[in-house]
Amino acid sequence: MGFLNNTTITVDAILTKRGRELLARGNNEFQVTKFALADDEVDYRLWDTSHPNGTNFYGAVIENMPLLEPVPDETQALKYKLISLPKETSRLPILDIAVPSLTFQQGGGNGDLVSPGTLNSTDADLGYTFLVHDTNVARLQVGQAAPGQTAPLVPVNLSSEEITNSQSVVGLTARVLPQTFTTPNKKTTQLTIVGNQTGATSTITVTVNKTVLGSPGSGGSS
């Protein structure tokens, strides 16, 4: 009769750059209040239902893989979080965005209205968090407010520089307004949309082309 292994898994944590910064400020700002779990590095396509040893070994390839050490860059950690959903969930919520990318001519009128939908679930109550990563390229304006308005979430991984230059709004729809710049001839950034109820996330590219004097300017609008 062997001994059952009832030990707790113990792991050492490292501070992220943000954690170190808050700790160094010394204003009691380093307050851990919650946790999240992630499965970065795992590829579920390695789940092998044809394993000859049976069900206990379907995940053998994943379970035996060594993992990389943690990195202090908060933008590179916990990219794919584990989430709690009802057991009967048959499909994961995904965002349906009509356009795969947005392209504007500088000074492009009223910009474009982005109106996402959620498949397999709904974000109709709390709406979406729209986050543009570089406000030098485009800014956001709420199109239609969400019935249960919430503060913007920052669940995506942004670098410190991106946080400084980013803008987020909450609503059912949002208008993307291209910005004016002198150089270079084209600027690109990302628009990340997160369902506030489902956590479903999608990112599209926003490109703004500089208007060359003498050429007709045009911009997408809806």
Add this chain to the structure above:
Amino acid sequence: MALAGAYKLFDQENDVVKNIKATISSGIWSSGANTLTAGMYFTQSAQSSSTGNYFFDVYKTSPATDSEAEIQFSLAYGHLHGSGSKGTVGAATGNRASAAIHAQLVNLVLPPNTDRFTYANSTTSKHFFVVSLKRARMREKMDPGNWELHLSGSSKKAGDNIRLIDDSNSTTNPESGIGGRVFNVVTGSISTGTSVIETAASSNPGGGFGLFYPDLGLIVLNADIVNASASFAVNSTSNTINTNTENFFKSVKGGAYFQARREEKLSSTHYFVRAGNKEFNFSNNPTFFTASTGDFTQPTFFKDPKVYLTTVGLYNDSNELLAVAKLSQPVLKSYSREALIKVKLDF
């Protein structure tokens, strides 16, 4: 079905244990080594033209050939009146290096209005040799009772070196002053795992070999006693070039044995991460579901999803990631499994 499903609040009362103190000891030298033996004592030639009159830095590997060579400790000679170094009071040249070193150490570790070290049996001396451990090596302090230094000398046969340790194991109530705790340096060995003192400081003519300040990483050796025991020709003539530090280095190098351990107190907070059976059973991982329909990539996951934990993130109320921990191997999580992970964060 809220996004809150990605985060779980800690029960601060039951899940978080703060300010756990633990004493950690480890080898003091580079790469965690605890002993420097023959062939591990190097100085840098460039130092002789700059700070060499004051002290010698000792490396474990040659700085001439190893660009990553690290200083392990420094050696210096100090004299109350500046003897053994260039310069005299009122002279325009010479920096009286040995006087500066002597005054520096006396000011640092002795009470005000004290001009020299007093050793066991109230013995005093006008000069000393000092071993000063590099801060990065000792981190918080040297571990008393766990160091041994061998010195060679002209009067010693090969293999018959002076073996020095501290007497902390026989001192239940160490003296503690401006320089923190202080122990006597005595002859003996720790090679058997415990301190075996050859001659106690009080029984040693001249009151022991010196003093050991573990909290400062300093071993101060009475130059009179060292000179009498090892005869390495201490030069205490005034206004002469300092060869004493170099001779001391040769003695340490000839001894070819310096074992030491460091000690530091770590404060930790433990976070108990509890994932219940109904929690964290789905994933945002793009290989977990198809991008077009949201279907599971593995049909067997329907009503029996299986995910793997690899990473734990600790967040604040603003969802800012403050600390991150990785597991050594992926851990299976499903509706029939719970996970309890203790995340240790050291400060």
